[in-house]
Amino acid sequence: MRTYLVTGGAGFIGSNYIHYMFRKYDNEIRIINVDKLTYAGNLENLKDVENRDNYTFVRADICDKDAIEKIFAENDIDRVVHFAAESHVDRSIKNPEVFVQTNVLGTAVMLNAAKAAWENADGTFKEGKKFLHVSTDEVYGSLPDDGESYFYETTPYSPHSPYSASKASSDMLVKAYMDTYHFPANITNCSNNYGPFQFPEKLIPLMINNALSGKDLPVYGEGKNIRDWLYVDDHAKGIDMVQEKGKLFETYNIGGHNEKRNIEIVNIIIETLLEILPDDDPRKKNVSKDLIKHVEDRKGHDLRYAIAPDKIREEIGWEPETMFAEGIKKTIKWYLENEEWMKNVTSGAYEKYYESMYSGR
Ligand code: NAD
């Protein structure tokens, strides 16, 4: 039975990936999820799988070399899928250090531990071992608003935020391990994900949550910035396909040709909420476009991201399956049906975060 070590599996994409993998492989695989449980990690995301015999959770920091080496020593790990990271751009602008710590040093710890466990005496690697580093399209910088330029795997790196600089650094480390040691790895650079279990510091769940409680909808600047949105299950599938069908040592961009301006997203959320909510739901009266408030822009705000997913389509046969109209409805319905989840994650520390990030904006 193949054993996966997933880092950051209690976060948004990691937990969706674990669900996807158990749906697809059921008892054919074993997953060990290592997560520090920062503010973004939530074991409630994994309630459905926590009692499986082929699932283990280990609470550990990826920067803790001893803890990570112990996991490799005690288990014959076949695949690493490395999600764990500080992931929010706004937080990186306020407090960059932890991004360097986790995203760069943590990745170095993961690479070293996997290399030590997988390397043969002659410097080759044991058959079938693979490391997948989950990264972002933000490493490529920003595109003009021309509707025709795209990020390709060959686009030079040009990160702007401390978050994207730390992810670019971690990508470079993975590339260095592949070039220097022939370490068996892949890198995926994906566009903006949306779907269930996303922490409401990110645009889509933040707007859903605020609209339902009648709070302002803080659109940065004019709201004209463009992101390329991908339903999270499609990302999970892409990661699995890259590990199974991709060529080792290659980078694959994952994205859905689904560009939207932020203001469009906010309008779609309000319209969808008004369409889905029954008239007798007390939350419906809060929902209105009047809540939209244009606030101070993000510092160094990248204008446009857009992935050209040609390579992953042509070499691997991956294509996005969820149309945005369907995916956003599914996502909004999930948040409506999981009010308790939202209440739990927005109590306490979230309120302080929200206050520090948005008061005075
Ligand atoms: P997230 O913030 O929801 O989850 C991150 C997870 O990592 C959390 O469970 C957290 O507890 C864990 N973590 C953080 N620091 C850790 C540490 N030091 N040790 C162990 N665990 C730690 O993030 P996400 O949105 O799910 O993103 C996952 C990965 O995908 C990240 O590497 C991110 O850069 C990348 N990515 C995200 C998107 C997106 O749209 N969200 C798009 C492309 C790539």
Ligand code: DAU
């Ligand atoms: O492109 C992939 C990246 O997408 C990932 O690597 C990151 O981990 C992920 O957080 C995401 O980064 P963004 O900065 O694009 O996502 P965010 O949801 O923070 O913002 C999306 C857009 O919405 C961005 O242009 C900023 C804007 N925004 C965001 C928030 C939170 C607002 O206008 N108002 C807000 O309150």
